[in-house]
Amino acid sequence: MDFTITRRHIGHIIGVGFGLFGCVFVTLMSSFTLRADNQADGVAAAYQGFRDRKCQSCHPAIWREWENSMHAKAWVDEIYQAAASQIPDRETKCDQCHAPQPILITGVGKMPKLRDRDQESGVSCLVCHLDAHGAMHGPPASAETYFHANVTNPVYTDPTALCSTCHGQPSVPEHDQVSSFLSSKFAEKNQGCATCHMPVVTRLQSTASYERIKGRKHTWRGSRSVAQLRRAAGLQLEYETGKVSVKLQSKTGHVLPGGTLRTLILEVVLLTSDGIERWKQEISISAKNNNRLSPDESRAYTFDVASATTGDTIKAELMYQLTPATPESAWVLMTEASYVVP
Ligand code: HEC
Ligand code: HEC
Ligand code: HEC
Ligand code: HEC
Ligand code: HEC
Structure with a gap:
């Protein structure tokens, strides 16, 4: 998979600029940036940023959509909790998809792994977007941010690749929408899961963007709509x-x-x-x-x-x-x- 990393060095450019006036600003900047030198720090800072609602402050529209979706409720969902409580080894059989670690880290397409923190945030932004360096992967972006690196990754525009990680695991046929989709006429017409569940919308993708670009709603309306x-x-x-x-x-x-x-x-x-x-x-x-x-x-x-x-x-x-x-x-x-x- 070929990743395009857009101007990852912006953090250093800021560093040099402020460096003329002293290191205080540089330290200040890096305390709330995910562009940490240490990879684990980048991931930890992303979790902290998510918890502190930083994602919400820059991506308010996407956040609102996600918050009302079943992905946000995948753990707290009472129907889920009632079903999982009947399963003796739920930690290995159930919980890993309802509160997963970021799938770019555990492997797109591979069985997700259970997250040991913030389980109540279910299938969060980080689950679908965060990599092992603290960068956010997505479709081509129109702007930069000091907060996280943007990485263009073709997985986001693939018809099923991202979704199959949880909605098409061969060992979990109960939760498989992907295999029947792949043998349908929809798949032939170059449509994907997003065609019906993430409608296209042109808007500013963050409060720090200047240009309205095409993206997709994070609503995932399904059987409750x-x-x-x-x-x-x-x-x-x-x-x-x-x-x-x-x-x-x-x-x-x-x-x-x-x-x-x-x-x-x-x-x-x-x-x-x-x-x-x-x-x-x-x-x-x-x-x-x-x-x-x-x-x-x-x-x-x-x-x-x-x-x-x-x-x-x-x-x-x-x-x-x-x-x-x-x-x-x-x-x-x-x-x-x-x-x-x-
Ligand atoms: C491979 C990932 C995965 C695993 C493992 C998994 N789930 Fe799910 N679960 C999903 C997905 C995706 C959905 C939504 C799609 C669907 O309903 O098929 C879902 C939906 C559900 C729902 C429906 C919730 C609602 O609001 O109606 C229940 C109940 C549920 N899962 C229970 C379980 C139980 C119990 C286990 C363990 C025996 C389990 N799941 C294991 C991915 C998974
Ligand atoms: C300081 C503002 C800011 C914060 C905080 C922020 N973002 Fe962003 N984010 C942006 C900007 C700007 C873009 C580029 C938007 C565009 O393309 O117009 C972006 C793009 C993205 C992308 C798309 C990346 C791509 O290459 O397509 C994802 C995914 C993302 N952000 C997730 C997050 C998550 C998750 C958080 C919280 C951990 C977060 N963002 C916090 C400003 C921010
Ligand atoms: C990391 C795992 C994971 C990934 C990746 C994932 N989902 Fe889900 N999805 C879930 C789980 C778990 C649920 C069930 C939540 C519940 O009802 O408790 C769910 C629920 C849904 C629902 C049902 C909403 C409802 O109202 O019943 C839709 C639609 C959906 N997902 C679409 C998608 C699409 C489209 C993609 C790909 C862009 C995707 N999902 C990627 C785990 C995932
Ligand atoms: C042509 C439109 C269309 C496409 C393409 C599509 N869906 Fe759906 N999906 C629907 C509709 C309509 C429903 C509501 C009826 C139902 O199936 O329960 C739904 C329901 C769902 C649900 C909720 C099931 C439940 O039990 O609550 C999930 C999860 C889901 N879709 C996931 C996916 C995934 C993953 C893909 C890609 C493989 C996909 N969908 C492709 C139209 C679509
Ligand atoms: C279930 C997986 C999933 C979750 C959860 C998720 N996203 Fe996304 N996100 C996607 C997909 C797929 C795309 C690509 C949509 C497209 O083709 O434009 C995307 C695109 C984006 C983009 C680029 C703009 C756009 O719409 O294309 C941003 C910014 C973004 N997501 C931020 C977030 C934030 C912030 C959260 C949490 C509030 C979040 N995402 C949660 C799957 C997810």
């Missing part, structure tokens, strides 16, 4: 005397539902013109039932509605249940269709 769920699938009804066919079309870049805790519920009802329910059927689609939709799949379920008479309505709803404990009142309507029997 109604807008995302409404885009996930299409539904069509086809009626032919006595039979109705409900056609589901996945528009999701990977298996649907994407996670193993989630369930899609297809509900089909037959209503009289007065709205009285004559008949109802439900189908659950989940990893547990081994019937998730693949990314390009179009699937039809056919129901016998011989009892339907003129003026009856056939109504189909596709709903999303976050976890098996989510009550029906909190299921999210993804899409619906209805048909009046002629």
Whole structure:
């Protein structure tokens, strides 16, 4: 991988400039810079800077997006903690992805390693961006900062490389969105995970930038976003005397539902013109039932509605249940269709 290091010497230039007036300023500067000579110091200073909210002060928009994302909550998430508490050896089986060390240090694509500090910050900025020298890797930058070196690294614009480290480990099929994506039409069209989960935005990438450049939102909206769920699938009804066919079309870049805790519920009802329910059927689609939709799949379920008479309505709803404990009142309507029997 070819890294481009942009003007790493800026720290020294500042050093020389102030050197004419005395060393006090130089020492002052280096006390809050990550450009330490000692590599371990650079990493320690990054952790301290993160804790002191320095990243937030220069990258307020990105910080706000991240803070509201499931990446920020990957450790404190109650659903996660409840599940992990059932696992006797969670430190080696679970925790390493929910509070990982920086993956540039442990190896992009390799199984992450558990972090022993600041676990509550989950998948933090440092997990995705910090290298062993205290530098921040990313797509090409437009400005310099005294605080950290910027390193251009092609991993950030690769369709899946960064994300696969946690969302595509072969030994953890429960959390794999990558392999189904790679065999889909989305992958052929040069799209990636970021296409749907990190929308493009042109803005100042930090308070110290002068130029608005193209970057991506750090929102990672998934199954907790109604807008995302409404885009996930299409539904069509086809009626032919006595039979109705409900056609589901996945528009999701990977298996649907994407996670193993989630369930899609297809509900089909037959209503009289007065709205009285004559008949109802439900189908659950989940990893547990081994019937998730693949990314390009179009699937039809056919129901016998011989009892339907003129003026009856056939109504189909596709709903999303976050976890098996989510009550029906909190299921999210993804899409619906209805048909009046002629
Ligand atoms: C290889 C990294 C990795 C490992 C190891 C891992 N997870 Fe996860 N976990 C993820 C990712 C990525 C997600 C989000 C995607 C998904 O749900 O598939 C996730 C999501 C979850 C969720 C869903 C949380 C929610 O809010 O709905 C639960 C629960 C969970 N993990 C529990 C566990 C448990 C328990 C273990 C250990 C047996 C474990 N994880 C091990 C990466 C990992
Ligand atoms: C003093 C201000 C300042 C602080 C503090 C700061 N940054 Fe930056 N950062 C910048 C500037 C300026 C850029 C370049 C922005 C641009 O391209 O317009 C940048 C770029 C980045 C990049 C992209 C690098 C690249 O080459 O694409 C990442 C990632 C990053 N910062 C993460 C962080 C993290 C994490 C922290 C906290 C540990 C942090 N920054 C603290 C000013 C700062
Ligand atoms: C270091 C590990 C790691 C990396 C790298 C990573 N993720 Fe995640 N991601 C997680 C974990 C863990 C969760 C689950 C958090 C939870 O629900 O507890 C998650 C959750 C998500 C969610 C689900 C949000 C929701 O609302 O359910 C999306 C979407 C997501 N990640 C997309 C991405 C994309 C896109 C990339 C690549 C740019 C990426 N992730 C890289 C670990 C990672
Ligand atoms: C799950 C991994 C992940 C996490 C966590 C993460 N980033 Fe990023 N970041 C990315 C990716 C991927 C890109 C490349 C987006 C693109 O193509 O423009 C990026 C790009 C950037 C950039 C360059 C501007 C841009 O949008 O391209 C900056 C600055 C940045 N991140 C700062 C941060 C800060 C600050 C945090 C914490 C508040 C953070 N990132 C958390 C994955 C992550
Ligand atoms: C074409 C758009 C699209 C692409 C490309 C895409 N996703 Fe998704 N993703 C969605 C939609 C829609 C949902 C919500 C429905 C679902 O799958 O549960 C989702 C949900 C998720 C979730 C949440 C699953 C859960 O259980 O909460 C994760 C994690 C995720 N995607 C990760 C990824 C990763 C990693 C990639 C790249 C391999 C990727 N996505 C590519 C559209 C996309």
